[in-house]
Amino acid sequence: MIPELGHFALIIALGLALVQAVIPLWGSFNGRRPWMEMARPLAAGQLTFLVLAFACLLQAFLTDDFSVLYVAEQSNTLLPPIYKVSALWGGHEGSLLLWVLMLGIWGAAVAAFSRNLPLPMISRVISVQGMVAIGFLLFTLLTSNPFERIFPVPQEGRDLNPLLQDPGLAIHPPMLYMGYVGFSVAFAFAIAALLGGKLDAAWARWSRPWTTVAWIFLTIGISLGSWWAYYELGWGGWWFWDPVENASFMPWLAGTALIHSLAVTEKRGAFKSWTVLLAISAFSLSLLGTFLVRSGVLTSVHAFATDPSRGTFILAFLVIVIGGSLSLYAWRAPSVSGGGRFDLVSRESFLLVNNLLLAALALLVLFGTLAPLIYEAAGWGKISVGFPWFNTMFVAISPFLVLAMGLGPSTRWKHDEPARLARLLWIPFALSLGVLALCSTGLIFPGNLSVGLGLGLSTWLVLTQLVALRERLKNKGGLKALVGDLRNRSRSFYGMWLAHIGVAVFIVGATLVSSYGSETDLRMSPGAVHEVAGYRFQFNGAQPHDGPNYRAQRGEFVIYKGERQITVLHPEKRSYLSGGMPMTEAGIDPGFLRDLYVSLGEPVGDKGDWAVRIYYKPYVRWIWLAGILMALGGLLAVSDGRYRTARKSVQVPAGGGLARA
Amino acid sequence: MKARQKRLVLVGLAIVGVGAAAALALTALQSNISYFFSPSQVMAKEAPADHVFRLGGLVSKGTVQRAEDGLTVTFDVTDMAQTVKVSYTGILPDLFKEGQGAVARGRLGDDGVFYAEEVLAKHDEEYMPPEVADTLKTAHAKGMTGASDAARVAEQTTGAAAPGAVAQ
Secondary structure, three states: HHHHHHHHHHHHHHHHHHHHHHHHHHHHOOHHHHHOHHHHHHHHHHHHHHHHHHHHHHHHHOOOOOOHHHHHHHOOOOOOOOHHHHHOOOOOOHHHHHHHHHHHHHHHHHHOOOOOHHHHHHHHHHHHHHHHHHHHHHHHHHHHOOOOOHHHHHHOOOOOOHHHHOHHHHHHHHHHHHHHHHHHHHHHHHHHHHHHOOOOOHHHHHHHHHHHHHHHHHHHHHHHHHHHHHOOOOOOOOOOOOOHHHHHHHHHHEEEEEEHHHHHHHHHOOOHHHHHHHHHHHHHHHHHHHHHHHEEEEEEEOOOOOOHHHHHHHHHHHHHHHHHHHHHHHHHHHHOOOOOOOOOOHHHHHHHHHHHHHHHHHHHHHHHHHHHHHHHHHHHHHHHHHHHHHHHHHHHHHHHHHHHHHHHHHHOOOOOOOHHHHHHHHHHHHHHHHHHHHHHHHHOOOOOHHHHHHHHHHHHHHHHHHHHHHHHHHHHHHHHHHHHHHHOHHHHHHHHHHHHHHHHHHHHHHHHHHOOOEEEEEEOOOOEEEEEEEEEEEEEEEEEEEEEEEEEEEEEEEEEEEEEEEEEEEEEEEEOOOOOEEEOOOOOEOOOEEEEEEEEEEEOOOOOOEEEEEEEEEOOOOHHHHHHHHHHHHHHHHHHHHHHHHHHHHOOOOOOOHHHO | HHHHHHHHHHHHHHHHHHHHHHHHHHHHHHHHHEEEEEEHHHHOOOOOOOOEEEEEEEEEEOOEEEEOOOOEEEEEEEEOOOOEEEEOOOOOOOOOOOOOOOEEEEEOOOOOOOOEEEEEEEOOOOOOHHHHHHHHHHHHHHHOOHHHHHHHHHHHHHHOOOEEEEOO
């Protein structure tokens, strides 16, 4: 009975979404206040029924109701309870329901936290969100109903894929989806503004915190995914340029460009059309990502639940959303363009460079991801694009991005003197060149050009951010200003500052781990010793070991540096009781400056030998530390007091404009 | 400079940048793509002898052999019509199994053995890389095989799937 209730709740949610998409929007055009005022309650109602549907499915999982097909496919009585919860989004139908639920949460949040927005604006935003919800609810109900029953009822479920039975992956999809779906808010604001024909600084100010919050979730989601792939897949890599990873990275690149572009639109009134285009792109890329992951058109190492017929539906939806919003853009954008002028040397210019480069990177990733499809469609053969291509693209373009990132924060809006910039920044520039030269030539330690480039760029980034901070504090009266800024109103500068430092930390981590990391495949007999980067790995054989729902062979590695024993690692080779599929659980000794990483391949020969893979990963943690810093930077920026207090002051003129539109 | 000139400079720079990026992207692409070939195509000498490509099909039952020492492993990949011997040194992915689909990336040696740098295996009973499924379907359709295996496996491509694994 409960699953039918859930199904019914989804149908009601669809009905509400239909009303939500039409009535408030209509009301906003002919000025009917009661119609517009329906927007907020509708968003809340939408969320209520989605939560109800979600709770029904959750109940089916927790009570092992295998009469529900999706539960039978994803869960198992032996599964630990926490993974019964995360099994809910372990497959296609459930993750789609999570997607829709997130959409409901964002919609209700916009309705609840934007009391200061003019009514026509908010009703249009919520209507646009209703349209997106219609698409996804139809998709769920027509092609992927999670509440479908199965008869005869199986005794036991098929179990959750063992790779997904992991705390990192339990929270990775919700974070990622919060990010993906969060861009629907930026999208809805952009479409609402296009519909109203008025794009101004106020619009950018309303849209900015929402976009930043979505970006924070996406940043955390991507970092978690990378961390999970690193320790769980047992390949020791942190990024594979896999289509599924690219699917999350493209919206991130577009979203990063968007939050910078919104800054210009809010502060200077420039880049308006461009900002709208980015908002449309960021959300379209999120949809495209969903399409790529769900349709199975691309061979992916993590091809989850693929089904071509579902792909067709998403493709159609994608065409409607992208086609529709771009047509609206083409029709309306000419009337909203124009805005603040700026000189060649100005902060706007550097932000423009940043935007163009980020957009170029997003396009390149898109091209690389879709190239196999393009080639096949054109009859040029079946290809795959190797990850060296993606690396080459990023290494070629990112340095310019980092140069602009160093220049931007110290440059004045509208107009600046090149001489002033040179006076401010010549020391960081000289020092970075020095680092580049020293590391490239290997005078201090064995370096090469890529190490020199990476460390030189991060030096440049850190020093220029320090200069920008010093300049800001000098103008505001010393360290006391720092405390004051952080305590009340101007946190956004420090948010930007922290996120930029995060980028520098990322470059250090990525450069060092790819230049000095090592990977060794070897065959080890019990008692054998192998040395990597000054660490001695002693293999003590593998023993059987039983877990709650799996059996494992558990290896023991004792690791020494010099004569000192550092740690003992226990990598495992597991087979789950519900299915024969084996899984590698790596043994990792994490550290701030290096990780030691061992994984078991397979037993070889009959003397207890194992195929073993040993990794030495210097500075690999810095990659995820960077993700944390960027997310914290985002949080600081969002908590800036101006988003709460200043809203009222811009409300009146903007509201008047919208009401007339 | 006048505003118009400035805008021209910016637009010019943007065009030069986009052009450079596109040129770089396409040149680099040439050396980084790998084509997919089936065992039948390899035997028909359609695959390049001097370039990395991907070979895919089913791993023939009973052909996986480990060397006495070291990590070299050899196995046969078949599309039910033709078979190519593959040699790989390293750790195979968890989901690599006899009788199931696999894709190997590497070069064809002069001795007719395919030397793989990377092996990608399917990850559960129901997933098959689309290229492999096509390969099997093609071989089946041409009547080159009587094995119902190929058709069965090819039909499974639409099933639910979960992560595969890569060994490098």
